[in-house]
Amino acid sequence: MRRYAGTILVLMSFGLFVLSSANANAQWVMVARAVSGKVQQMSHKSANGDGYDVAMVVLEANADKVYAKALSSLKTHPGITVTKSDDKKRRIDFTNGTLEASLQATPLGDKLSQLMIASNLTGAQPSATSLVLQGVLKVCKEVNVNCTVEGE
Numbered sequence: 001m002r003r004y005a006g007t008i009l010v011l012m013s014f015g016l017f018v019l020s021s022a023n024a025n026a027q028w029v030m031v032a033r034a035v036s037g038k039v040q041q042m043s044h045k046s047a048n049g050d051g052y053d054v055a056m057v058v059l060e061a062n063a064d065k066v067y068a069k070a071l072s073s074l075k076t077h078p079g080i081t082v083t084k085s086d087d088k089k090r091r092i093d094f095t096n097g098t099l100e101a102s103l104q105a106t107p108l109g110d111k112l113s114q115l116m117i118a119s120n121l122t123g124a125q126p127s128a129t130s131l132v133l134q135g136v137l138k139v140c141k142e143v144n145v146n147c148t149v150e151g152e
Contacts, residue, residue, distance in 0.1 A: 037057065037058070037059070037060075037140070037145055037146055037147045037148060038057065038058075038147070038148060038150055039055055039056070039057045039133070039136050039137065039140075039147050039148065039149045039150060040055070040056050040057070040150050041053075041054065041055045041056075041132070041133060041149065041150070042054050042055075043132075045121055049121065049122065050120075050121060050122050051120070051121040052118065052119070052120050052121060053118070053119045053120075053121065053131075053132045054116065054117070054118045054119075054132065055116070055117050055118075055132045055133050055135070055136045056114060056115065056116040056117075056136075057114070057115050057136055057140065057147055058108065058112065058113070058114050058115075059112070059113050059114075059115055059139075059140065059143060059145045059147075060111060060112055060145060061111065061112075061113055061143040061144075061145055062107070062110065062111055062113065063090055063105040063106060063107035063108075063113035063114075064090070064105075064107075065143060066090075066105040066113050066115055066139060066143055067087070067090035067092075067105040069139060069142040069143050070092060070103055070105065070115075070135075070139045070142070071085055071092055073138060073139065073142055074092060074094050074103075074135075079096055079097070080094055080095070080096055081094060081095050081096075081097070082094045083095055083100070089104065090104060090105040090106065091103065091104045092104075096131060099119055099121075099131055100119065100120070101117055101118065101119035101131060101132060101135065102117070102118055102119075103115070103116070103117045103135065103139075104116050115136060115139055115140075117132045117135045117136055118132070119131065119132050133149065137149075
């Protein structure tokens with residue numbers, strides 16, 4: 001029995017590690033679901049006109065589905081040109097002729113994803129806030145998820 005005591009101890013330790021990892025992952029998913037559909041936005045424009053605009057939302061939807069719907073929507077949207085897409089990274093670069101932006105859908109689970117759209121601002125360009133925010137809300141609608149903008 002003593003010969004196996006060390007092996008049993010190692011197996012029990014491994015089992016506890018796996019259980020605690022699964023528990024931590026489950027807690028993360030619960031937190032993500034609690035903020036699901038709440039669009040958060042951050043933007044900044046300095047005195048010289050340079051800055052950024054970012055909008056992010058957690059969606060109860062598969063990341064591949066979110067990416068596919070966003071790509072399809074952007075390709076058919078009048079006034080928007082998709083300049084690059086990467087299916088593996090679920091990333092899309094696009095422009096409206098004046099502003100350039102990127103969208104990325106990141107899986108957080110099988111049916112949970114994070115959608116982020118970002119744009120940089122340079123010089124005298126108008127704010128990308130409406131382009132970025134409208135993009136997030138449009139993707140929410142495309143995947144049938146009710147999204148609300150934080151602070152509204």
